[in-house]
Every structure is written in C-alpha cells, then in structure tokens.
Amino acid sequence: MRIFAIDLGDQRTGLALADRITNIASPVGLVEIPIERENGRLLINEIVKQFHHHASGPETELVLGIPLNMDNTEGPRAKLVRDFGDKLACRLDRPIVLVDERRTSIAADARMSQSGLTHKQKKMRRDAIAAAAIAQLYLDEPDASVIDTIEPIEHK
Numbered sequence: 001m002r003i004f005a006i007d008l009g010d011q012r013t014g015l016a017l018a019d020r021i022t023n024i025a026s027p028v029g030l031v032e033i034p035i036e037r038e039n040g041r042l043l044i045n046e047i048v049k050q051f052h053h054h055a056s057g058p059e060t061e062l063v064l065g066i067p068l069n070m071d072n073t074e075g076p077r078a079k080l081v082r083d084f085g086d087k088l089a090c091r092l093d094r095p096i097v098l099v100d101e102r103r104t105s106i107a108a109d110a111r112m113s114q115s116g117l118t119h120k121q122k123k124m125r126r127d128a129i130a131a132a133a134i135a136q137l138y139l140d141e142p143d144a145s146v147i148d149t150i151e152p153i154e155h156k
Contacts, residue, residue: 003083004055005063006047006088007101007127008081010035013043014127017054018135025135028054035084039120044088051092062094065101065134066147082150089152098147099138101130 005025007014014033018025029050033043051062068074068080074082082098089096137145 002055002057002060003063003098003135003138004051005059005065005131005138007038007065007131007134008035008084012127013047014129014131015047015050015054016128016131016135018132018139020139022137025132025139027125027132030040030125030128031078035080040084040087044084047088048091062088062092062096063099063135063138064088064096064150065130066098067104068100068147085150086153089150094150095152096150097138098150099134099145100147101134 001020003018003020003025005016006017007016011034012030013035014027015029015031016025018029031043031046031050033046035043036084049061062086064081066074066085067077085096085098
C-alpha cells in the first residue's frame, strides 16, 4: 500500500510518496502555485495531476499535514488546511487523513543541515522533504499522528 503525502504551503506545496512494505517515505515533488490563486483550484488541479502520475492506485492513502498549536488546538491555518482538504477529497473522491505536522519542518531542516546546499536550495526542497516527514510519521506512529479523516462529500 502506498501513501501520497502533502505539505500544504502558502507559496509551495511539497509532495511525497511512502510505501508500507519498505516503510520508506521519499519526496517526489514541489508544486509552486500559491494556495490563494483562483481559490485553490489551480493548486488542486496540479496535486490531482501529480497524484495520478505517482500514486493513483485504489489502495493509495492520501495524507495531508495539519498544523496544530502546541496546546493541540487548531488555529486559522488548520482551518485553511481542512477547507483545502475538503475540496481535494471531493475532487479525488477519496478520504484524506489529517496528520499532525508540527515537527516536520524541523525534521526537514535537520535532514538538509549537512547537505552543502545554499539557503535558497534548501528553501526550495524544504516542503517536499517535510511532506516525506509527514508520510514517515504516519507510517511510524499512526495512532499518535492522526488527527482526523476528511471523507469526500458532494459539494453544492
């Protein structure tokens, strides 16, 4: 079974793919479409395209990182992620698992710290590596990391 993970960003969205057999998550891409363009439609279109390219099998799980506050509450950014997840779940007609993404950017930075990349190069890769960290967290700690599941529903 595969896992397609998404780290939603304002300007860039990271994508990753994980495999339950190998227990390995890897970054697969970066989408550079701002979330606010056309109310997220352009970004959703590109994520759908990437999903079908990388992982469209019927058993593929969709995972979306959701930012929680340190006290486990959800702020405005989490609401934006949930709204985006609702639209994406409907578009793909699949449930989307929301995973706590609080430590994933730190994990991404740690993975790149000794890479020799410039700051700009690291910035360009950070979101895709964070998506891989979200997928890996879901693989390693599903009970602790899952916040909720968004089910696809018909939107009027």
